[in-house]
Every structure is written in structure tokens, then in C-alpha cells.
Amino acid sequence: MLRVFARGGSEVACEAPTALWYDLESPTDAEEADVEETLGIDVPTPAERAAFEESARYYEEGDALHLTATLLGRRDDGPFVSGAVTFILAQGKLVTVRQVRPRAFEIGQGRASARLESAQTGADVLLALIEGAAERLADLLAEATRDANTLSAQVFSEAESPDLRTALRELGKISALASLAHDSLTSLQRLLVYARASKGKYDLKDQRLSALARDVGELERIAEAMQPRLSYLQDAMLGLINAAQTNVLKALSLATIAFVPPTLIASIFGMNFDAMTWFRHDWGPWVGFALMIAAPAVLFGIAKWRRWF
Structure with a gap:
């Protein structure tokens, strides 16, 4: 699906001169060809977007800057999944190519929407999307922390005997979400490092990039600190299950x-x-x-x- 937005968040045709952001979600070959012909760029294939080496994720091709991050989203309202999202800055416009549905990409919803509506260039849209993705990851980490605290209180409570198997499944979901969030934050941190190196050529504001790098770095540390805590809780629950079996x-x-x-x-x-x-x-x-x-x-x-x- 191809959606094209102009300044203010209004949707326009692909060939419109006011077009600012081309959003390709699970695109067809014809939709990719339309964007490539309009902007004179090369949209990476799914295999290229899924690559992990930096040379395939962060590079310049002609007058276009290609940046790929791993972001959390959903597919068909299912559980959270991670997927590669490619950002292409060319001619002052932004192209995004993705398979998942991050909350930051939903025009009219969430805190990133206001920043998207006030964006004047493709670089502004890029920064707004990354800010929205970082805020969403912060919310997910806060939610995972609250759920882990609640689960820990239930497991170690002397007043009640929780269903340890159910609790272990819930812990697995929390751990999986925290791991996906950590991977996403790591990829965003790498993306921001490369973006700061190319900021002058593509009108990326250094102040916003620096603030984003600090926020993402702090969130990454929080996600890293959660891992041993969740591992300890898992070991404790397995120990309680073994004690019950004994x-x-x-x-x-x-x-x-x-x-x-x-x-x-x-x-x-x-x-x-x-x-x-x-x-x-x-x-x-x-x-x-x-x-x-x-x-x-x-x-x-x-x-x-x-x-x-």
C-alpha cells in the first residue's frame, strides 16, 4: 500500500508537487516503481532491508540517504513483532518502506502526529517518526516494567499461591517484548550515529538528533537493566515450580x-x-x-x- 502525504498531514497523489512523505507499507512492485520513477531513487528489496551489516543499512546512493532501523509494530492487530523500516531522504522528501505498523506512522493518532503535521521537509518527517518510535518504545518499556513488578509481587507473595505456569507464560511475553524493544533501540542508536554524520547534507537538525541520541541511549540502558531482572524472576519461578514438584x-x-x-x-x-x-x-x-x-x-x-x- 502506498500513501503520500503533503505538509500538514493531508494525503495527496504520488505525482503531486506538494508531496513530502511517501509511505510504502508492504508495497507491490508497481507502487515501488511509481516512487522510484517519481524521485529517481532505488527502493531496497525485502532481503536488502533485512540485512544486519551496517553497509547495507546505512549508506548514500546518489543524492539519497538510506537508513534502516528495526522497529516494533503489529501485523493485522496481532502481537508485537519487529521488522525493518527503511527511511530514504531524497530531494527534501522522505520515503519509508516497511512491513510492520509502528504507532508513530499512524497519522492523526499518537503524540508524533502533531510533529508530523508541522513538518516542513522530509528530514523533519524523519525526525518526527524516530521521536514517535522512541516514545512508543519508552511506553512499552514502562508497561513491561509495571507488569514485571506486578508479577514479581504475585509470585513472591506469602498470602496467595499464584498459578506458576500462567505466571511463567506472562513472564515469557514480557521478556520477549523487552528483548524486541532492546533490539529496536540498538538499531535506532546506530541509525542516529550515521544520521549525525550526514546531517549537513540532508538538513537534519543537530539539536534534535543529539536529544534523540541521549533519549534512545537512556532507554537502551533501561532495557539492558531489565534483562538480568527478568532472568532472575524466571529462575525464581522455575525454582518454585521445582519446589512444588518436590x-x-x-x-x-x-x-x-x-x-x-x-x-x-x-x-x-x-x-x-x-x-x-x-x-x-x-x-x-x-x-x-x-x-x-x-x-x-x-x-x-x-x-x-x-x-x-
């Missing part, structure tokens, strides 16, 4: 001590050998009952003495 095994062991010896004695008394004449005496059943009670009692005493439970 308690189950203890209960099964106690049941074994209680029922196996009487079952063995009853089996012996059920034998019909002629040599076992004392089983036929009147006092024989009472001896059997006494042994059935004494055997588990002795085993319980030994287990208690050895502190097996």
Missing part, C-alpha cells in the same frame, strides 16, 4: 511408605504353603494386623530421624 514427590513417597509394607505383609499372609502353619492359628490374623501397623510406623520413624520430610 512436595508432590514427598506426598507420593509418604503414600508409598504407608501402603506398600501392609500390602507386602498381606500378600505374604495370603500364601497357601503347608509349612506356614502358624497362619492358620487364631492369633495369626492379629499378628498380621500388628505387622501391617508396625512396618509403616517404623519406616515413618526412620524417615523422620533422617529428615527426609
Whole structure:
């Protein structure tokens, strides 16, 4: 899908002279060709956008600056996914190529929308989108931190016994989101370093770039600090699950001590050998009952003495 926006956020035709931002979302070959013909640029292929080496993500081609970042978004209102988003600055205009749907790209929604509407150049649009993406990542990290704190309070609470399996699934979702956010912030940090090196040629404002670099760097440190905390919480939950399983095994062991010896004695008394004449005496059943009670009692005493439970 191709959407073209002019100053103020109004949508225009691809060939309009007032066009400022060309947004290609999961574009077709025809849509890519229209943008390439209009601006005289080369739109990178999906394989080129997915590359991780810096030479494929940050480069100049002719009079166009290509910058690629990994941003969080959604596909068809599903869970968060990360995907490559390429920004191309050429002739004072911006082209974005993406497969995901970051919140910052939604005109009329979110805090980035006001900055997009006041943008005068493609460089302004680029900075507004990156600012919106950084703000969205900050919100997601704050939400993940709150969820992790709530989950930690539930897991370590003495007043209630949470469902540890459900809690472990929730922790997995939080950890996955935090990891995706960290990867996105790392890519944004690398993008900003290259953008600052090319700021003069493409009218990128140094003050906004510096502020963005500081904000993204701080968010990256927060995301890094979350990783060991989430790992500790995961280890603690797995330890609690193992402790619960150990308690189950203890209960099964106690049941074994209680029922196996009487079952063995009853089996012996059920034998019909002629040599076992004392089983036929009147006092024989009472001896059997006494042994059935004494055997588990002795085993319980030994287990208690050895502190097996």
C-alpha cells in the first residue's frame, strides 16, 4: 500500500508537487516503481532491508540517504513483532518502506502526529517518526516494567499461591517484548550515529538528533537493566515450580511408605504353603494386623530421624 502525504498531514497523489512523505507499507512492485520513477531513487528489496551489516543499512546512493532501523509494530492487530523500516531522504522528501505498523506512522493518532503535521521537509518527517518510535518504545518499556513488578509481587507473595505456569507464560511475553524493544533501540542508536554524520547534507537538525541520541541511549540502558531482572524472576519461578514438584514427590513417597509394607505383609499372609502353619492359628490374623501397623510406623520413624520430610 502506498500513501503520500503533503505538509500538514493531508494525503495527496504520488505525482503531486506538494508531496513530502511517501509511505510504502508492504508495497507491490508497481507502487515501488511509481516512487522510484517519481524521485529517481532505488527502493531496497525485502532481503536488502533485512540485512544486519551496517553497509547495507546505512549508506548514500546518489543524492539519497538510506537508513534502516528495526522497529516494533503489529501485523493485522496481532502481537508485537519487529521488522525493518527503511527511511530514504531524497530531494527534501522522505520515503519509508516497511512491513510492520509502528504507532508513530499512524497519522492523526499518537503524540508524533502533531510533529508530523508541522513538518516542513522530509528530514523533519524523519525526525518526527524516530521521536514517535522512541516514545512508543519508552511506553512499552514502562508497561513491561509495571507488569514485571506486578508479577514479581504475585509470585513472591506469602498470602496467595499464584498459578506458576500462567505466571511463567506472562513472564515469557514480557521478556520477549523487552528483548524486541532492546533490539529496536540498538538499531535506532546506530541509525542516529550515521544520521549525525550526514546531517549537513540532508538538513537534519543537530539539536534534535543529539536529544534523540541521549533519549534512545537512556532507554537502551533501561532495557539492558531489565534483562538480568527478568532472568532472575524466571529462575525464581522455575525454582518454585521445582519446589512444588518436590512436595508432590514427598506426598507420593509418604503414600508409598504407608501402603506398600501392609500390602507386602498381606500378600505374604495370603500364601497357601503347608509349612506356614502358624497362619492358620487364631492369633495369626492379629499378628498380621500388628505387622501391617508396625512396618509403616517404623519406616515413618526412620524417615523422620533422617529428615527426609
